[in-house]
Amino acid sequence: MRTQRKSVAYSQIALARFGRNYIDLALFFAALAALWQGAHELVGAEGLSSPLATFARAGVLLSSKAFWGHAGATGLAFVYALAVALAGGLILGLLLGYFRLAGEVFEPIVGAVYSIPKITLYPIILLVFGLTLSAKVAFGALHGIFPMIIFTMSGVKNVKPVLLKSARAMRLSPLAGIRHILIPAALPEIFTGFRIGFSLTLLGTLIGELFASDRGLGFMLIRSIEHNDAETILALTLLLFTASALVGWLLLRLDRRIRRHKEAEPAAL
Amino acid sequence: MLNRRHLAFWLRVAFLLAAAAALEILCRTGIIPRLTMIPPSEMAARLGAGLWSGEYTADIAFTFANIGAAIVISIVLGAALGLLIHSLPRFRRLVDPMLASYYSVPTFVFYPLLIVLLGLTRWPLVAIGAMFGVVAMILNTINGLDRIPRVMVKSGRAFRLSRWDTVWRIKLPAAAPSLFTGVKLAVTYSVIGVIAGEFILSVAGLGRRIKFAYDNLDNQAMYALLLFVLTATVSVYFLVHGWERRIHRRWRA
Secondary structure (H helix, E strand, C coil): CCCHHHHHHHHHHHHHHHHHHHHHHHHHHHHHHHHHHHHHHHHCCCCCCCCCHHHHHHHHHHHHHHHHHHHHHHHHHHHHHHHHHHHHHHHHHHHHHHHHHHHHHHHHHHHHHHHHCCHHHHHHCCCCHHCCCHHHHHHHHHHHHHHHHHHHHHHHHCCCCHHHHHHHCCCCCCCHHHHHHHHHHHHHHHHHHHHHHHHHHHHHHHHHHHCCCCCCCHHHHHHHHHCHHHHHHHHHHHHHHHHHHHHHHHHHHHHHHHHHHHHCCCCCC | CCCCCHHHHHHHHHHHHHHHHHHHHHHCCCCCCCCCCCCCHHHHHHHHHHEEEEEEEEHHHHHHHHHHHHHCCCCHHHHHHHHHHHHHHHHHHHHHHHCCCCCHCHHHHHHHHHHHHHHCCCHHHHHHHHHHHHHHHHHHHHHHHHHCCCHHHHHHHHHHCHHHHHHHHHHHHHHHHHHHHHHHHHHHHHHHHHHHHHHCCCCCHHHHHHCCCCHHCCCCHHHHHHHHHHHHHHHHHHHHHHHHHHHHEEEEE
């Protein structure tokens, strides 16, 4: 009886907190919308379309065939680029993490290349690949591969020596050792690398389309900039922002769950 | 025994020199056509001549001033906002997921909007650089504040420190390692933001200069300027990186 009453009280608190969170969220978005509307009044529709008009435009875009054609083109380039970044980053990260000396030699180089504005390398990519899908893929992968390498490397470096020893004791082949020991042990870091690499690859693909492409959402964005079409610029920005924030948030939750799961394992392992 | 760190250092130098030499040979023998890339020695020679004649000085000054402004804004604003968000738990619960997923959004989609709002001046560049850097500073400020041992704040209260003194004498020093990580990221991100913005659309600056050279098939100037930007950003990276490492080491001691 008593525990029952207690659980009722708890659920009420939880419900109240839940409700308060939603009220806070609604207030936050209302404030954001008010700010946007205010800015719109200040600048005028030429510069900044109103929230209502922008949402209407986004709705039109979402129901148009042309939009999905461009989105498909971006998606294709993105998937290829992500595959390249993932596979390349994993292989290089495993190698640099496993061979200590190689890791020490290359870690600063990888870090430095990660920190340069890769957009400046775009002319080189174009000179090498021309105005093709490969150029977009290469540019996306160039953005995404470095976090993959860095996080995989640090994950493998931090694998407990006892695990590597037991792999040797069980005479696992190198490939089996990687598959059954290294990757599972370094999984949380690898996933964080994947999460960051995912968003950077998307960024790279979109930027690639901004400069040199005749298809894709980035191209649509640059065309509406050239036409001074504030409504479409804003609607596209809104759609891209919402979609990537949503995916980013989901990946972050997954990331935290994997980390917690890992930490919950018995320490002896 | 040769120190392992020194060995790694010299191997790294050897690798970079070998890579540059290989590139030089590939370009000189025409395996990499001149239309794709010019030999590194020519890049360096052209850059030296350009720097000497002063033809890049205005653009370099423009870019560096923008980067400096973006860095200052992101650090000051980021620390202030971090402090504010940290002191408002209810607001924090609300913005936490947004801050955490901020870098999953391609921030550059806002650049056209900033041009519309601020005009085709240097200010959209400063703004995009600051937008890129500020959240890293906010996140690390909050992280640093979270890690302040509670006993320190309590002893501050025991000494009846004023609010300002608590921030200045206790919170800031205790959060310093995280703050430096934030500064490091804010610097790197501001550099990326400003140069990328110049590349997309700008009236002046190194990024625009590179794009202009590319559009005019002026490979000499393009590669010379690329070399400059890469050298500058890599130097900044190692400077800030080394500085951060030294501070972390001192903190642990």
